[in-house]
Amino acid sequence: MNDDVSPRSFGHTLDDAGFAQIRDLVYQHFGIVLSEQKRGLVVGRLQRVLRDRGLTNFRDYIDLLLADKNGSLLAELANRMSTNHTHFWREPAHFLVFRESVLPWVQQVSPQRDLRLWCAAAATGEEPWTLAMIQRQFFAENYRHWQAGLVATDISEPALCIAEKGVYDNDRVQPLPQDLRALGMETMGGGRWRIRDEMRKDVMYRRFNLMAEKLPFKHPFHCIFIRNVMIYFDQDTRRRLIARLVNSLLPGGWLFVGHSESLGRDDANLEYVSPAVYRRKSESQ
Incomplete structure (x- = not known):
């Protein structure tokens, strides 16, 4: 509007x-x-x-x-x-970093084969579904040996209903690379696509308000995506939220924000990696 x-x-x-x-x-x-x-x-x-x-x-x-x-x-x-306009493969450089850097790092630091990933602004599901497809593609036959579930949250219940249903028009799906689309989606005809049944157990959708002072997670994450939501917050709200997110990351864990939400390079707890990509500093840094 x-x-x-x-x-x-x-x-x-x-x-x-x-x-x-x-x-x-x-x-x-x-x-x-x-x-x-x-x-x-x-x-x-x-x-x-x-x-x-x-x-x-x-x-x-x-x-x-x-x-x-x-x-x-x-x-x-x-x-x-809340505004939930998005599409598959938005800001694609982040997905390449996830596949080429984050997942190989997780392989090194997680001998128990446990990957913990949080999409904190899931909107209508395009981002978490894409990450789930990349995980399956990366681990291939070994995927069944990993606990690679993904938590996806948003404050909008209507958006989460769309995400869980997993049905999208062709114009939303078109930017997704063909190999990922074939892996994770199937055509319904009439210009519509749906998430494959075997993908659905990989993502757990929950309503969550990012303003909660305490995050409801028992274990820290290897990676958090929180893209294109902090543009609606003022500087103090962003600062307090980032502090909570950093505390929810493992040392060396990855934080992805939107390209218009740069955090700068002066946060004592974050290491700048590339545009809108950061890592929690290790305890020795």
Whole structure:
């Protein structure tokens, strides 16, 4: 939806005080920064929520949000405010680094054959499915000897439903290299593709809010992908999130961010590898 849409071009209008309250709620709970330029987008995305709930104004909707005890309305707000536009093989250089550097490193440091990978902004599933295909291709016949599951999380429940269903239109799939497509997908006809059944057990999808102060994982990861989500956070939110992510990596573990989300090279706990690719420094560094 166009960010420049006027907040008065829809059936419901949002005054300054109401926008400030929604903006603060979104930032407090999800870390997303909504500038004044986003007001039209907020109004547009919440129109259907108001209609579905039989509300005639934003004031009543905000009162419901503030009184929300079980978090269902806040979850719905997160679904509306999150953006999940993506496609297969996005920013492909990262997938090449994963195949050519990360997986060989895991082979060296994991004699127990345990690969722990987290996609922290899974959106509609294109990224985690691609990584699962690369894992299977890399390990080939030895894949069955590895515990190479992948955790994929996102805050948007509708996006996760699409990811778990694993059905995509041809234009989303087309950028994926043909060898990976043949390995992990099958055509449904009519310009649609689906993830093969044998791939589905390789990825575990879960809803998770990155603003949680404690990450719900027992063991550190070899690799974390968190691409194209931190552009919606301010500097302080990014700094605190990165600190939690680094603490969730093994020494030498890999962190991939979006190309527009460079972390700089002054983090004492991270080593710059290549654009938007970092590694947690070992204890001896």
